[in-house]
Amino acid sequence: MLRITSTAALLLAAFSAIPAAAQTPVDLQWGVKIPLRDGVELQATLYRPQGQREGLPCILSLTPYIAQNYHDRGMYFAANGYVFASVDVRGRGNSGGTFTPFLQEARDGHDIVEWLATQSYCNGKITMWGGSYGGYDQWATAKEKPAHLATIVPVAAVQPGLDFPMRNNVFYPYDMRWLTYVSGRATQDKLFGDNKLWTAQFRSLFEAHAPFNTLDARIGNPSPIFQEWAANPLQGPYWDRLNPTAEQYAALDFPILTITGQYDGDQPGALAFYRQHMQHGPATARERHYLIIGPWDHAGTRTPPAEYAGLKFGAASQLDMNALHKAWYDWTLKSGAKPEFLKNRVAYYVTGPDEWRYADSLEAITASERGYFLASDGGRANDVYASGRLEEGKARRSGSDRYVYDPLDVSLAADDAADQSGAELLDQAGVLRRHGKQLVYHTAPLAADTDIAGFFRLSAWLRIDQPDTDFNVDVYAIAPDGSSLFLTSDVLRARHRESLRESRLAVPGKVERYDFERFTFVARRLVRGSRLRLVIGPVNSFNLQKNYNSGGVVNAESAKDARTVTVELLHDARHPSALYVPIAAERSVMVVADKR
Incomplete structure (x- = not known):
């Protein structure tokens, strides 16, 4: 079952458990008015080192969550030699105008940067701080290419139209x-x-x-x-206007530090911005674009926790994010040394051994893919205890498995609502409850410890008897003692199987290949004796929009449109359905010890 904690995490900054600011005196100025090109004024709270006598680099935080929520961050950076401006976006808090999510931040961000650059307390070098929405508005501001924006550090950046307000449409x-x-x-x-x-x-x-x-x-x-x-509901011009174009990425020629987490609900957006800049940006900028992928959830990308949803992390994962940001700003704005943590352009955390590893690129994290072909005996693959198999080598026998999905079935809603264990990543109750309503496949126990790192893929040959339906795919690690750990997921609407930018209904009864290629990143050691579990089923949760399978306008459908769908998954030599597992590169990489 797709988990809201891992795929639709809150678009909020971490307002709690923020490290205390240093006790260096700080000058505070509340109610600073910033004029925009259309006459609207935004309000900022300004933090400066006490007694500041010369211009310093300025850090801009632009937020719809009210500027005072970043007081601790402002105090920290002002105490460490920076001017910090926490600004309410247009129409929120004490700023003028009307708030329209995402639409306004590009031009407003540009105007704020250029206004700050003219102030006596600023030396003309501007950067930004923020995560989630505050990560997005860094990219939005950057695409307008304000002359005095010298670097950005987008954290857990949502990409409108990709991972919010929808995932894969x-x-x-x-x-x-x-x-x-x-x-x-x-x-x-x-x-x-x-x-x-x-x-x-x-x-x-x-x-x-x-x-x-x-x-x-x-x-x-x-x-x-x-x-x-x-x-x-489609990716296209409506959403494209909010994000940088290829030409705008090509103009971004300053250093960038991207940060996300393995369980960050906005990881798809953060990595999409990263990949798009790496594809279209100039070579000099790509060399200076660094990426950090920790084990964290969405809020943990700002203040890394020791535990999330039942999964405990090693001490090395609990980076001091304030100190890391400061080191980055010192390097890019004050000609300081490059942050010691950044040993290579990509840093990623491997749970299990609980260590940081490094690579030249996101792609270099994965050394190879290991294919596991789906198989079953007599179509028995509908239950954890009577599952199909994931076999190495190639498809060996003909066969198929099927499940039936009735969109009017809400029988598990009460159980789903009651799931408040606080250990969602380790809870397999939902998978067990859905016996008979899904397809389940397991690998054989692994013969040796295996490090996986990168992105899973699933190629599945499917036949449905309705023009549309939604699929959810989850991958779990099953330990030798039978305990479960959620690793990654993907979701796909049949009509968007070829592209998220177009809609083409399925032909009932026709076998087609569905490629699930938008799983979230994972890096973990699977110990000897572990198995992988693949679960394929319908999207049938009150945390996601319901598709009634009719092929109509999904947002307007209701019970009267409901059609029960039979989903058949084929696995044979002609239809080799397979799960591809990312095998980590050899550990000829540097490991960072905890230096807190």
Whole structure:
């Protein structure tokens, strides 16, 4: 079952557990007005080293989450020789204008950078700080190429249209939770934080089989923004306008540090920005674009935790992010030494041995792919305890497996709502509950410790008897004692099997190859005796938009449109369905010890 914790993490910065600021005196100026080209004024809170006598590099944080939430960051950087400006985006907090998520940040960010550069306390060198939405607006600002923007550090950057407000063109009910959080000017933090309320709201929509595009009205917050998003379910011009073009990437010629996590819900967006810049950016800039992938969740990319959702991490994973940012800024803005942590252009954390490893590129992390071909006996693959197999070598025998999905089936909603163990990555109750309603395959126990690092792929030959349906694919590591660890997932709507930029309904009864190639990054040691578990099933969760399989407009579909679908997965020499596992490069790489 696709997990909301790993694929739709909150678009929030980590407001709690932030390291305390150094006790060096800081001058604070609240209510600084920043004029924009259209006459609107944004409000900033300014932090400066006490008694500052000369211009210093300025750090800009541009946020819809209200500027005061970054007080601790402002205090830290001002105490360490930087000017820090925490700015409310247009229409939020104390800033003027009207807030339209994502649309406004590019031009406004440009204007703020150029205004800061003219102030007496600034030496003309500007950088940015922030994660999630604050990671996105760094890319948005950069695409406008303000002359005084010298570097960016986008953390857990959401890419609109790719991983929010939808993943692979499948929307989240969470969209309305977030839009409610940023409704009005003040932060609706108590309302946003009421998990029981939102679970009940989303479950109600799910069980009532109400059209997805009625969600805003059902929860009492009619939203033109939500309606506009829902009316644009394909990647295309609507979403493209928010992100850099190939030409704009080509103009980004300054140093960049990208940071994300293996369980960061916005990892797809963060890595998409990285890959697009590596594809289109100038060679000199690509050489100075560094990437860090930790083991963290979304919030942990700002303040790395020792544990997330039941999974514990080694001490070396708990980087001091303030110190890392400062070291980066010192290098790129003050001619200091390159941060010691950055041994190579890509740093990634391997859980199990709990160590940092390095590579020249994202692709170089993976040495090879190991193919496991799907197989079963007599079509028995619908249960954890009566599963199919993942076999090395090649497809050896003819066969197929199938599951039947009725979109009116909401029988597991109560159990799903009750899952609040706090150890979601280790919980396999959902997989066990869905016996008979999914396909499950296991490898044989591994003969030796195996390090995996990179991106899984699944090539599956499928036949469906309806024009559309949604697929969810999860991969787990099963330890020798039978315990489970969620590794990665992918989701795919049949009509978008060829491209996220076009819609082509399936032909009922026709066998076609479906390539699942958007799994999230994972790096982990699988100990001897472990197995991999592959689970393929429908998207049937109150945390995701429901597809009723009719081939109509998914956002407007309801119970009257529901069609039960039979999904058949073929595995034979002609239809070699296979899972491809990324095998890590040899450990001829440097390892960083904990230096805290």
